[in-house]
Amino acid sequence: MSTRVLLPLPVVLPLLTAGLSIVLARYQRLQRLLSVLVLTSVVVIAGLLLHTADTSGPAVVQLGGWVAPIGISLVADRLSALLLLVSATVLLAVLLYAIGQGVADGRRSPLAVFHPCYLVLAAGISMAFLTGDLFNLFVAFEVMLVASYVLITLDGGAAQVRAGMTYVVVSLLASVLFVTAIGLVYAATGTVNMADAAERLQDVPDGVRLVLGLVLLVVFGIKAAVFPLFSWLPDSYPTAPSPVTAVFAGLLTKVGVYAILRTQTLLFPDSEVISQVLLVLAVLTMVVGILGALVQDDLKRLLSFTIVSHIGYMLLGLGLASKAGLAGAILYTVHHIVVQTTLFLVAGLVERRGGTSSLRLSGGLQHVAPLLAVLYLLPALSLAGIPPLSGFLAKLGLLQAGVADGGVLAMVAVAAAVATSLLTLYAVGRAWSEVFWGPVADVVADPDRSDSVDVGTARTPRLMVGAAALAVVGGLAITVVAGPLYGLSARAADDLVTPSRYVEAVLR
């Protein structure tokens, strides 16, 4: 099939199915089947798009036949297609886990809203990766957010609503800033098509361009949970049901990172100031995030702080503004999406088995659930960067790029990255010893038997464990194919440092 047909499908298929899914709310088996089918086909399509983008350059579609810069363009270059493929795969794995857990069935939720919302979320994520239009990117974020507002408060408990409020208020604020930023870009250039804006921004005075770059950085910095704009994340993520937290942790912040990567390399290339700012932010995000993780007692909160911390690595790669740095950042993003999602899925299993995600209250889980221990250990070590796992390879790429840069700030960032890596090992290791080692702790009884999540039970559906195991294997697969994957990341990074390719593909 041609790209004309393929390119809009990752966005429109989930939306179409979401509609069907609401109408068919009563037939839950059919709902589940539809969701699995549509996400599987998105994975296949993303694979085809990646192949096209890698062999014959960025694939472009002008929606409605309106030529850019008038209409909206969808663009799949190597970076978008790669992230689309990874995120679609992760979405599918988490969906299987959720179906296993029965969150999907929502005992308390008569509308069966999980599936439609999940699919809308998937459509928003695909749109954010594929769009070549700044305003459409805003729409994608909104689509994603609207679905996530529902998902984060799925059980409607007091804690969830409180956490959800933080999330909604922060997201709305970011959206307001985003629209303002788009307005400023439009005022300065007269276009919201990213390729067109990239060309016209070259004629804009340096000061204005810098301001635009920084405003967009703040907007996406909130979404990506960059220091000092991250404090909403550890407060809101851990209260949601595990599959929801897993997909948010893995994907939503990375969409923010993708937006930073895309806008900074395409619209504001070679900005010395922004690069320096990014490096400083990278150092602070890494260090502050991991220090936060060290003092947590709750496994999910601990993992939430490691998300923040590891966003710093991606910023580091971008801040270096070199091909090697960007390649490292892309590889790191891919690795982190998979590993972080896996860890949250496993944290959900831990909570289900022991009845709590508190480190203090749990213990000795390796005796009762040895498989669970393995499922936790592999991604945790990968997150910390133990060779030969994917985290090590991705970090190595970044560190090499940092050392090659040789600047003072870059060296400081490299040192911070190494320290963060060690502290991550300490944080996940502490969780390991508290949860899996030691005497077997009593199972904590389910505090609320009426919500959609059962905890403190040995009945763990095979599908849940299977999905988590699938995610772990996915993480290991990244290690195995790290060579070709780094090659692909390097080619994607090469595209990013030569924005003219993207511009040419869209406008001509």
Next chain:
Amino acid sequence: MTDPQPVDSGAPPRLPGADELDAVRRSVVLETAVRLVFHTILVFSLYLLLAGHNQPGGGFVGGLVAGLAFVLRYIAGGRAALREAVPVDPGVPLGLGLVLAAGTGVTALLLGGQFLESGKVELDLPLLGIVKATSALPFDTGVYLVVVGLVLGVLRTLGAEAER
């Protein structure tokens, strides 16, 4: 759905379903007014939907106006009156609307055009003369249904809590 009730001598004309409300919460003026304007508003919302192609209007505005008609009905007669007027789950218009809007885009793909590319047909119908229809119409109808479904959903869920 909204046939006039057999009126007892002296009893106020009422909205179907409104008799489930407490007598103190009912208003003859409001119920009568709603019975008068309800259909007019719906027809106006359809006008807005159809006129939207090249005049002020469109699916979103049309849907909102139709939603207002349902809001009025809810205010006058409570949840039961709303259920009388729309005896379906709010998810049905919402979902169908989404399918219709997304389906319009996909149809363009299947016919060999770009996603969401619009097409038009001109028909010479008896009595009506030349009628022009564009593929923006089914898309807009989808939007209309989504908005209506949303308003109904809000009334039903938030309204259920408010009436408790």
